[in-house]
Amino acid sequence: MAYLTEKIDLYNDRGQVIESGIPLEAVTPVQNPAVREIADTFKRSIAVNLAGAQKALSTGHYANEYIHLPDIPNKADLPIKSGPYGKPKAVRTRTWDVPLVENADTLAAKLKEKLQVDADDGTEVKIMKKGAMFYVKPSQKLCTTGIEYTTALTATAQAMTDLVMEEFDDILDFHAAPLVHTAFYGRYPSTYEFMGGNVISLLAASCANEGPGFALRNLMVNHIVAITRRRTMEAMALSSTLEAISHLEMGDAIGRWRRWQSLVYAYQGLNANNIVYDLVKECGSGTTGDVVGATIGRALEDKVIRVQKTLPSGFKFYTALDPSLWNAYTCAGTAAAVIVNQGAARAAQGVASTVLYFNDMIDHETGLPSAGYADGVGNGISMSFFSHSIYGGGSPGVFHGNHIVTRHSKGFLIPCVAAAVALDAGTAVYGPEATSGLVGDIFSEIDLLREPMESVAKSAAEIKNKF
Amino acid sequence: MAKYERQYYNKGDPIARNRQRIVDPNTKLEKLRTIPDEGFLSILGHRNFGEAYKSVHPPLSELGEPEDPMRDLVPPTEGAKAGDIVDTLVMTDSVYDAPLAVYLRAWMLHNRVRGLDTGCYSGRNTVEMRARDLEDAGRMLLETEVCDARRNHLRQMTCTGHSCRLDQDGLMFDAVRRTKMEGTDVIYVKNGFGNPIDKPVSIGKGLSDEELKKRTVIYRYDNIPNLVLEEVVNPRPDEEVKETIQWIRRIMRQRLYGNLNPELIKEDAYENLEQLELKPRY
Numbered sequence: 176m177a178y179l180t181e182k183i184d185l186y187n188d189r190g191q192v193i194e195s196g197i198p199l200e201a202v203t204p205v206q207n208p209a210v211r212e213i214a215d216t217f218k219r220s221i222a223v224n225l226a227g228a229q230k231a232l233s234t235g236h237y238a239n240e241y242i243h244l245p246d247i248p249n250k251a252d253l254p255i256k257s258g259p260y261g262k263p264k265a266v267r268t269r270t271w272d273v274p275l276v277e278n279a280d281t282l283a284a285k286l287k288e289k290l291q292v293d294a295d296d297g298t299e300v301k302i303m304k305k306g307a308m309f310y311v312k313p314s315q316k317l318c319t320t321g322i323e324y325t326t327a328l329t330a331t332a333q334a335m336t337d338l339v340m341e342e343f344d345d346i347l348d349f350h351a352a353p354l355v356h357t358a359f360y361g362r363y364p365s366t367y368e369f370m371g372g373n374v375i376s377l378l379a380a381s382c383a384n385e386g387p388g389f390a391l392r393n394l395m396v397n398h399i400v401a402i403t404r405r406r407t408m409e410a411m412a413l414s415s416t417l418e419a420i421s422h423l424e425m426g427d428a429i430g431r432w433r434r435w436q437s438l439v440y441a442y443q444g445l446n447a448n449n450i451v452y453d454l455v456k457e458c459g460s461g462t463t464g465d466v467v468g469a470t471i472g473r474a475l476e477d478k479v480i481r482v483q484k485t486l487p488s489g490f491k492f493y494t495a496l497d498p499s500l501w502n503a504y505t506c507a508g509t510a511a512a513v514i515v516n517q518g519a520a521r522a523a524q525g526v527a528s529t530v531l532y533f534n535d536m537i538d539h540e541t542g543l544p545s546a547g548y549a550d551g552v553g554n555g556i557s558m559s560f561f562s563h564s565i566y567g568g569g570s571p572g573v574f575h576g577n578h579i580v581t582r583h584s585k586g587f588l589i590p591c592v593a594a595a596v597a598l599d600a601g602t603a604v605y606g607p608e609a610t611s612g613l614v615g616d617i618f619s620e621i622d623l624l625r626e627p628m629e630s631v632a633k634s635a636a637e638i639k640n641k642f
Numbered sequence: 643m644a645k646y647e648r649q650y651y652n653k654g655d656p657i658a659r660n661r662q663r664i665v666d667p668n669t670k671l672e673k674l675r676t677i678p679d680e681g682f683l684s685i686l687g688h689r690n691f692g693e694a695y696k697s698v699h700p701p702l703s704e705l706g707e708p709e710d711p712m713r714d715l716v717p718p719t720e721g722a723k724a725g726d727i728v729d730t731l732v733m734t735d736s737v738y739d740a741p742l743a744v745y746l747r748a749w750m751l752h753n754r755v756r757g758l759d760t761g762c763y764s765g766r767n768t769v770e771m772r773a774r775d776l777e778d779a780g781r782m783l784l785e786t787e788v789c790d791a792r793r794n795h796l797r798q799m800t801c802t803g804h805s806c807r808l809d810q811d812g813l814m815f816d817a818v819r820r821t822k823m824e825g826t827d828v829i830y831v832k833n834g835f836g837n838p839i840d841k842p843v844s845i846g847k848g849l850s851d852e853e854l855k856k857r858t859v860i861y862r863y864d865n866i867p868n869l870v871l872e873e874v875v876n877p878r879p880d881e882e883v884k885e886t887i888q889w890i891r892r893i894m895r896q897r898l899y900g901n902l903n904p905e906l907i908k909e910d911a912y913e914n915l916e917q918l919e920l921k922p923r924y
Contacts, residue, residue: 532748544900
């Protein structure tokens with residue numbers, strides 16, 4: 176075991192130094208307490224949409240899906256709401272007017288009681304939006320007993336089902352239980368995910384992950400942008416933090432890749448040595464191409480690369496004195512290029528294009544491999560396809576690291592997408608407002624998540640003398 | 643330290659020099675023609691002459707942007723300020739000595755234009771930008787030396803079949819027949835989407851075949867034989883050409899070895915990498 180002792184300075188998004196002389200080891204997810212706390216917060220944070228559950232019970236419209244009905248002879252006589260293409264989509268089932276929102280205070284107190292394992296074990300139940308929502312954070316003891324991250328969600332959903340059945344036994348009878356279950360859990364267990372449930376976790380069900388270690392990557396970019404209130408570099412920092420933790424979890428940040436991965440996180444996500452800020456400041460009114468030049472200039476200045484040989488025509492080949500650091504510089508450059516190009520358009524959709532061509536140009540400019548040793552090029556081109564054309568139409572905001580085209584990036588692509596979506600002025604159909612309003616309302620209240628750059632830097636400073 | 647000066651592209655042969663000129667934003671592109679506003683808009687096919695720009699959100703001044711230092715550092719383009727919709731422009735190029743090629747377009751635009759989204763797919767280059775920015779970029783793409791009237795066309799759809807075929811008069815094949823020759827001039831009779839336009843737009847006459855060969859950015863066996871079939875046609879290419887090819891291979895090799903071990907490409911490892919290559923017996 177050897178600590179990463181090289182020193183970095185951490186800057187905020189105004190280009191002011193937060194903490195200086197931090198050893199790289201202090202920002203790695205394994206060591207940094209703030210990063211661990213961010214992971215813990217994501218793991219334990221649950222939102223209960225009480226108003227949603229009440230509406231489901233009172234209208235019979237459960238889990239964002241109507242109950243599908245087969246083609247039956249007398250369907251015209253049934254109270255069926257027809258769906259698109261004239262197919263019957265819904266049947267009105269039994270409904271109950273259960274005053275959940277009115278009794279939010281009582282329910283919150285009883286829910287807390289149900290979730291607590293010890294007195295004062297840190298269980299939180301906050302009433303939000305005048306009783307329409309609960310923010311629930313079960314205790315660490317409860318959530319870490321199992322080895323998976325699902326306890327928080329399942330415990331809360333089950334507690335709510337139980338509680339509602341118990342509390343409103345004058346309204347709800349025995350036969351209502353499955354529907355109350357559906358009102359909170361969603362279509363699970365008919366679907367493997369908690370589809371349309373009113374108990375919401377930021378993390379998807381574990382079976383929805385592409386592979387081992389993808390839990391924190393399975394978080395829509397729109398959510399991250401909403402949590403950080405559209406602040407570009409904070410969104411990047413949060414996204415990069417989640418990616419850094421995931422890469423540790425995926426086994427990508429071990430051995431010879433440990434320093435490589437930590438440098439990407441520090442330089443791209445945490446604005447180490449102010450590189451991203453400086454590049455954006457220098458090229459703010461310029462183009463992607465200007466950022467290419469500025470990134471290489473900075474790398475030469477900091478002696479990360481040097482000229483290897485000059486061709487007869489005067490064209491120079493470069494070589495890396497420190498390849499891992501060069502990779503971190505190109506990742507920072509990629510982020511700066513996205514901020515410059517997508518910031519100019521105030522539209523997120525070009526992020527894949529910028530990532531691709533920035534990296535391709537930097538390859539051909541220097542003769543050295545670009546971000547992720549050319550993963551950036553591959554990710555850019557495949558994400559262009561999947562976010563545009565005939566292959567499907569998700570706007571960048573609905574992408575996450577748990578996607579077939581983004582999963583190969585070693586922690587640097589999704590932060591760029593988050594930056595682009597944060598800068599979008601409203602061109603996307605599925606923007607953060609459309610998909611993540613609720614998440615934003617709840618989680619942007621938490622300073623740790625809203626301003627991760629500051630949190631991580633401060634907590635790194637606290638432990639810096641250990642390394 | 644002095645500001646780093648970009649190299650853009652190697653200058654080893656005439657075609658590389660042509661490419662270098664185009665991608666370098668310090669080179670002013672020669673203007674060959676001026677298409678009147680009405681004609682330009684009608685072939686673009688997004689809005690009529692005199693019609694206001696469509697918008698997707700209110701102007702930024704009315705919208706009020708959230709507090710963010712990055713937004714202060716990066717000024718929005720005119721189209722973004724006004725909240726224009728994002729429009730598309732698709733250009734396609736012939737492989738017969740066109741003065742601009744599909745992939746090079748993306749490089750050129752990323753070096754010359756702000757706030758764009760571009761991609762290359764199947765012989766076409768798509769540019770998506772805020773409407774009024776797109777029109778500015780479109781003028782550059784259609785009016786300057788990077789557009790030859792016969793070999794580079796604006797086609798919003800149905801690009802297919804363009805590249806390998808030329809009509810008898812040297813015009814690039816088009817399944818929708820958007821363009822036709824009138825004497826020596828090239829006329830757009832339909833807009834990019836293939837809908838007939840009221841007043842056909844002339845974009846002037848194309849360059850001669852000899853001039854095109856001089857200006858082209860495409861490596862072909864009939865213009866620079868020693869590059870394409872390096873060892874077959876010209877067994878002993880000059881030093882620069884040899885090195886340029888090695889350079890491209892070096893990038894690919896470094897990508898590969900870098901992904902095996904991040905430190906493998908360190909400093910003088912370039913020489914060592916040769917030793918890592920598969921031995922002939924494999």
